[in-house]
Amino acid sequence: MVKIEAIIQPFKLEEVKEALKGIGIDGMTVTEVRGHGRQKGHKEMYRGREYNVDLLPKIKIEMVVPSSRQEEVIRTLSAAAKTGKIGDGKIFVYEVVEAIRIRNDERGETAL
Amino acid sequence: MSYRIVALLALCASTLLSQQTPSGTEAELNALRAAVKASQSAGDNAWMLMSSALVLLMTGPGLALFYSGLVRKKNVLGTMMQSFVMMAVITLVWFVCGYSLAFGEGSRFLGGLQYLFLNGVGAEPNADYAGTIPHQTFMVYQLMFAIITPALIAGAFAERVRFGAMILFCTLWTFIVYFPAAHMVWGKGGLLNAFQNGPIPVFDFAGGTVVHITSGFSALVCAIYLGKRKGYPVEPMKPHSLVLSFIGACLLWVGWFGFNAGSALAASGLATSAFVTTHFASAAGAVSWMLAERFRTGKASALGAISGSVAGLATVTQGAGFVAPYAGVVIGFIAGIVCFYMVTVAKNKLGYDDSLDAFGVHGVGGLMGCTLTGIFATRTVNDALKNAAGEPLALGWVDGNTTQILNQLAGAGIGIALAVVGTLVCLKLTELVTPIRMEVREETEGMDLTLHGEEGYNFEA
Numbered sequence: 212m213v214k215i216e217a218i219i220q221p222f223k224l225e226e227v228k229e230a231l232k233g234i235g236i237d238g239m240t241v242t243e244v245r246g247h248g249r250q251k252g253h254k255e256m257y258r259g260r261e262y263n264v265d266l267l268p269k270i271k272i273e274m275v276v277p278s279s280r281q282e283e284v285i286r287t288l289s290a291a292a293k294t295g296k297i298g299d300g301k302i303f304v305y306e307v308v309e310a311i312r313i314r315n316d317e318r319g320e321t322a323l
Numbered sequence: 324m325s326y327r328i329v330a331l332l333a334l335c336a337s338t339l340l341s342q343q344t345p346s347g348t349e350a351e352l353n354a355l356r357a358a359v360k361a362s363q364s365a366g367d368n369a370w371m372l373m374s375s376a377l378v379l380l381m382t383g384p385g386l387a388l389f390y391s392g393l394v395r396k397k398n399v400l401g402t403m404m405q406s407f408v409m410m411a412v413i414t415l416v417w418f419v420c421g422y423s424l425a426f427g428e429g430s431r432f433l434g435g436l437q438y439l440f441l442n443g444v445g446a447e448p449n450a451d452y453a454g455t456i457p458h459q460t461f462m463v464y465q466l467m468f469a470i471i472t473p474a475l476i477a478g479a480f481a482e483r484v485r486f487g488a489m490i491l492f493c494t495l496w497t498f499i500v501y502f503p504a505a506h507m508v509w510g511k512g513g514l515l516n517a518f519q520n521g522p523i524p525v526f527d528f529a530g531g532t533v534v535h536i537t538s539g540f541s542a543l544v545c546a547i548y549l550g551k552r553k554g555y556p557v558e559p560m561k562p563h564s565l566v567l568s569f570i571g572a573c574l575l576w577v578g579w580f581g582f583n584a585g586s587a588l589a590a591s592g593l594a595t596s597a598f599v600t601t602h603f604a605s606a607a608g609a610v611s612w613m614l615a616e617r618f619r620t621g622k623a624s625a626l627g628a629i630s631g632s633v634a635g636l637a638t639v640t641q642g643a644g645f646v647a648p649y650a651g652v653v654i655g656f657i658a659g660i661v662c663f664y665m666v667t668v669a670k671n672k673l674g675y676d677d678s679l680d681a682f683g684v685h686g687v688g689g690l691m692g693c694t695l696t697g698i699f700a701t702r703t704v705n706d707a708l709k710n711a712a713g714e715p716l717a718l719g720w721v722d723g724n725t726t727q728i729l730n731q732l733a734g735a736g737i738g739i740a741l742a743v744v745g746t747l748v749c750l751k752l753t754e755l756v757t758p759i760r761m762e763v764r765e766e767t768e769g770m771d772l773t774l775h776g777e778e779g780y781n782f783e784a
Binding site: 255256257258259260262 | 556559560561562620622624626627630666667668670671680
């Protein structure tokens with residue numbers, strides 16, 4: 212099993228969700244986060260006071276999938292989240308040691 | 324219109340009656356006079372009650388929203404409360420002795436005590452102030468001004484002052500600064516009252532001096548005396564919701580019609596003129612602030628547009644019922660540019676933390692408005708001031724009265740001196756009773772939690 216963690220543009224969330232649903236991935240956890248990579252922030256001005264906003268709002272999607280589906284999920288997610296402009300985000304992949312469904316103690320991929 | 328119709332009906336009725344009983348002419352004439360008087364009073368009173376409500380609307384929710392949107396979200400309720408609590412506390416003070424001290428007959432500087440607990444303030448008009456509306460209407464209208472004035476100061480010490488101390492300070496302030504200022508400019512026998520033989524006649528239609536100069540300069544004293552917010556200007560302190568400020572500013576614009584046009588104290592042509600002039604100044608202020616911003620920073624902002632309209636309104640207040648609508652445009656335009664410069668450039672250079680720009684907008688706007696009234700005031704708009712022969716007197720520079728501007732400046736000077744000294748006295752007196760500033764820990768946590776035990780936004784609830 213792998214955990215796929217993607218940081219994407221907030222306005223891309225619906226598109227990504229639909230695309231993942233399209234290949235049969237239903238489970239995910241979504242968090243509103245703030246951050247930046249190479250993308251620099253922007254300037255705001257309130258009554259002459261300037262604020263550099265470098266932490267921008269982003270959406271973090273986390274999901275755990277069978278290792279066999281890793282590449283398929285990455286391709287789908289990346290395609291749906293892409294605009295081609297700076298700030299599109301990143302995808303990280305982690306090994307997952309175990310998964311347990313709390314309701315009935317199922318383990319492994321059946322728990323996903 | 325309606326009182327004219329009633330008068331006409333009364334006239335018809337009396338004509339019919341007189342055909343039947345020609346002997347009762349005198350009685351009928353008296354009845355007719357009474358009917359005309361009653362119907363005019365009805366029209367004026369309706370407008371003045373409406374205006375009173377409009378001026379209250381300026382404090383809550385107008386000013387409460389305008390200010391609370393500009394602070395950080397941990398202080399949203401605390402900031403709203405600073406406005407709202409004035410609506411409650413000053414009302415009681417006004418009832419007990421405030422009205423009497425401001426508008427009772429007393430010295431040149433302060434009213435007497437004959438209206439203590441509103442004794443004798445009833446339905447009968449007070450001809451010294453407004454001969455066609457109940458004295459009680461005049462009283463409650465003036466109360467709304469006494470409420471918003473200290474509430475304006477709160478913009479200077481936003482986000483760092485304890486609740487009880489703020490109430491105590493503002494209450495003392497109304498006694499030491501507001502009541503004397505109102506009495507001097509508007510009260511019977513007042514030092515600056517142009518319409519009741521004051522030795523220094525100042526034209527202040529709706530409170531440019533009484534409200535905006537006093538609150539604005541007091542705000543500056545508070546900002547300097549109490550010091551900056553913790554972290555200012557290094558930490559970011561962005562307005563948490565310009566949407567709230569936007570709604571608040573629009574309500575201020577609307578409420579200001581009650582403030583300025585209502586100051587005609589009658590549903591008259593003068594009220595209409597003040598209404599139009601006020602509206603024009605607000606529009607011009609918004610446009611000129613946006614232009615100044617566009618040229619200086621490249622973008623016209625929403626906060627700039629609403630700040631400009633408030634600056635225009637504050638600045639035109641003094642002259643609203645003395646200057647023609649074209650002058651409203653000029654005054655508003657100047658206000659937008661000068662206040663823009665004050666809050667964006669001058670304030671940052673001088674380094675004081677007038678958090679919500681109470682001084683930059685109201686103090687500076689009020690002072691400019693006071694001066695400009697000396698230039699633009701004209702008898703073609705306001706002919707209330709007459710010579711012995713009953714001809715209207717020249718008012719400002721445009722009428723050829725070049726010295727009025729000196730009177731205006733003298734009035735402003737007295738207002739500023741009273742505000743600065745009075746505020747220092749109030750701050751010292753308050754400190755004898757309770758510390759004014761919040762502790763550092765409280766300031767970090769925010770007013771809402773530490774002062775009121777609540778939060779403005781409970782999205783998880």
